[in-house]
Amino acid sequence: MVGRIHPDDIAEVRERARIDDIIGTYVTLKKAGGGSQKGLCPFHDEKTPSFQVTPSRGFFYCFGCGEGGDVITFLQKIDNLSFTEAVERLADKTGIQLRYTEDDPGVRAERGQRMRILEANAAAAEWFAAQLRGPEALQARQFLDQRGFDRAAAERFGVGYAPRGGRELGTYLRGKGFSEPDLQAAGLVRNKGWDFFNGRLLWPIRDSGSSVLGFGGRRLYDDDRLPAKYINTPETPVYKKSHVLYGLDLARQAIGKQSQAVVVEGYTDVMAAHLSGVETAVASCGTAFGDDHARVLQRLMGNHDSFHGEVIFTFDGDAAGQKAALKVFSGDKNFISQTYVAIEPTGLDPCDLRLQHGPAAVRELVARRIPLYRFVMGNVIAGFDLDRAEGRTAAMRAAAPLVSSIRDVSLVNGYARELAGMIGLDVEEVRREVGRAASRHTEPAPEPAEEHERPPELSLLPDPTDRALSVERGTCQLLVQQPELFSPSWEELQGSDFTHPAYAALFSAVKATDATGRGGEDWLVRLRTHLGEGPAAAALEHLIASLAVQPLLSTPDQKYVQAYAAKLRLLSTVRAIADLKSKLQRTNPVDQQTAYNQMFADLLVLENRRKDLQARSVGIDS
Template identity: 65%
Template sequence: MAGRIRDEDVAEVRSRARIDEVVGSHVALRNAGSGSLKGLCPFHDEKTPSFQVTPARGFYYCFGCGEGGDVITFLQKVENLSFAEAVQQLADRVGVQLRYTDGQGPGPAPGLRLRVLAANKAAEEFFAEQLTSPDALAARQFLASRGFDRDAAEHFGIGYAPRDGRALSRHLQGRGFNEQELVRAGLVRERGGFDFFQGRLLWPIRDAGSSVLGFGGRRLYDDDRMPAKYLNTPETPVYKKSQVLYGLDLARTQIGKKGQAVVVEGYTDVMAAHLSGVDTAVASCGTAFGDDHARMLQRLMGGTDAFHGEVVFTFDGDAAGQAAALKVFKGDQHFIAQTYVAVEPSGLDPCDLRLQHGDAAVRELVGRRVPLYRFVMSNVLSQHDLDRADGRLQALRAAAPLVSSIRDTALVGGYARELAGLLGMDVEEVRAELARARRAPQPVRGGRADRDPAPEPEEGEEQRPPGTPMPPADDPRLDVERETLQLVVQRPDLFDAELGGLTPEHFTHPAYAGLLVAMRTALSREGGADWVGDVRAATDDPTVDQVAVALAVQPLRRPDPDQRYADMHVARVQLLAAGRRIADLKSRLQRTNPVEQTTRYNQMFTTLLELEAHRKELQVRSIGATD
């Protein structure tokens, strides 16, 4: 078993990695006041932002779905990483050299991700230099034939892999990289030590922060032993093809500003779009555009009303393009933004369109976009003979489920009239068919109903015990309990070692009672400077852990609480608990016969008098009075 990362190194990574920067590379964040940032949650679909980040405390929390944690937790969940992988990635990012406890075998190579990224960067520079060499004539000719000059090549970092099968390997090993690192980076093949890319034109694929994750290479020579026209870096510690988009480093800022993303089909199409002024263009790399890509774009667009954002797909007008549009339609539930299709009737892709008709033609292509639903609906109608009555009826029945499934219900009426016009049918007949389609049970498009069953949780995966529910944030009966614990979480300096005398019995919700137990456990241990971290470490209940995070992130009702304010809240919690005890005791007194059970009755009555006196004291303290 490999060694475990040392606790002090994990703490160092957590303290150095700024949560606003890490989250901000995945989610568009906006200032929410009181030192907090807000954005659309990356873990569930929502129209208005309920995802909150508090940089000063190092936590995030979504008040919509209940996901929360620190910078390590966020990276684990958003990139589907293990704890160790997330720590390693952050360590590479902030320059922390990780150390491992002794295990039965060697631990992961420290800094592997950092070495892979460094090797990719050095490879990018090498390939770019090779593009000007005599050996790269075919590469330069290809670029020229596609309308790209030297400035364009430099702007996109395009390079050339020499036909010499070991040129890159020799160069990088001369720069201090060993063969195993180059193999792990996908730059050198494991068998034979040959360069992965040979005799190909190369595009560097970068993340939003401009780090080079991998490369895409185009075939140039007929005698290339790899028959595929395009060849991409294999899966590596930093390159996951389902999680990268070519051009994202150039388009990310504009996607956020304009609330628009244009999805094209290839590297040259991205280049043509950007050079034509469509600076929100991206493309998937070596795989079809998928769910992870959709979620990535949705998060980048952000905004308080993401229905005003749009994702535009460019497809050819042929059968393949129509099939691609239908595939996107099936996954359209992943977009909150409106989804559009831009089709060039001549069948030209953006690169050829720019080459033959200029930059304006590419901009006009995007400008002529039509709603995805309308494109798909027209495609469905074209498969039926609309000159025949039975053909029109069949077309209506085929199109009705599509129109009735439109997410923006305000558009349904307009599409009903449009569909009636296309079919030459009475609009009321079309509306009646749409109503029948809405009533009919339909499988959820792209949802759980037409997917494989949910996988069983993996070993070690956090699950919330069914007996420990999350306390509802909007329950006014829990306001005092919640606000008091929030003060303890965020301002422990206002409380003594006994937490003002609070006990779990003072709290009605089991999660809040559990949080107080965790606080007392944390106080009994020799903790460090991270109070919230100590509290989270003191509980095995994931619900209590999430409550601690939520209370750490949510702004205090009073930004600058003092000792008196904290004492008032403690007294209010105790006052409510005293009221519950008094009510319970009165109920028991009513059920007790004072003649037959005199001693028991007198004991309870004495206790009641003591409780009433204590309640009066708490009432005075709860309003901040001293007398």
């Protein structure tokens, strides 16, 4: 295959690309003991973290959905990349110059389209930013200046300008070696060769890892043939508007540290918020904030506890803002964190607020946030005539379901009391109505972890919680994590000591890998090369990943490994004794004297072995 990456370079990428750093751009990880870190799985929805990363071994594994592997596997799965694309992206991040087994000019053409699109977007972002400094971009610079953004601010956010000529970008990128199909696939060029963006102020939209996914463009000229004030990159293999958030690359770390995300409505609002000290601000791009956006923020906040952290939406105080808040309320179940709204009474957005009243006013806007429930409740009540008894009763009945749906039950009584005060009714009457609403309110039970869609090969794996297999699993865990502590004979272990086929197959792979050297930083990489092909091999890859990230019960040494292996062999010996005793009971000592005597002698040998192994396994609990 033309352009195959040199194996030594792949090994160097695995070694230098820290898996916790890479995964940390998608998921907030917290220490979990034993050198491991935990977070909310990015591959399935969950509220309790079952996703585990062990940096020392370079592996991740989710005990909820079964996804697992190394840093290359993670990028392949999370961004839908080929193996080559994932390695190339990691090489770019770590500064590794990749070598290809055949240095052919066509190597670039052989790379995956997604990687080529990202490269084209990155080149376009640099070119757009350079155009902003040119004479034609005067009106674009004036637009920024009028909104309080100087050159330093524009450079910080990578703001650029698309010239009015209509073909300049395409000409530039073709000269850099990008093909016409790739430029069209990236949404940078239209079918007939015209640039997608013309005469527009541009903001690059990046993912949490700072890769440019697309652009958002603002209208500058009255004679622009496209009447829309804002246009965005069309849907591409890398740009999905329901998944991307502008400013996520800048806000990611602050969101994780502060367990807070501030959702504003536009590009300039994000800029104003960050420049005002609100470093957790992001905005949706060309679409309303939705479920997928919520899941992205939830993972970054790492909300392991039900009511930890907060998402704050900034809305105008007008009818449109109220409508937007109600829409967010309908999707609030997607957040583990508490949800708030920050309303500016004068109707100013964060950009105008900073411009007219300074950065402190933006920070105060966020600080004045109120719970989403309270805001929505006030809007519902506002539709009734509270001067009339029937109006107050109707308002209570309309608002009671909102109070009953509050996830934090400790707040329900407080909100019932607040509702009673707002509409002028007795608090006990309101509480009764809230109770009736709660009894009518039925919410589907959360989907159990085992019902999440799991890779089909996982059906071949043993249950990690099966107590009958705990010693086999613990032994395999030591074989994966600490192979150098075993004796040259692997403590006399045999494949038959493992009752589950997956554990037995893993042991066979361990012995085969031993021929190329035991242990070392590349032990797991070499181990995976001895798994074969097909569903069984894929299942063993999952098994290795789960064993690699699972913390050991005790700090292992050679004595501990010997005792653990003795425990496994003891269980195997006990099974052999039971089988032999069963045969003896079915053997006539008179008619089959020779066979009977041989089995009896074998039984004595097994009993002596059992006593020896029992003594050597002291201190190991099954």
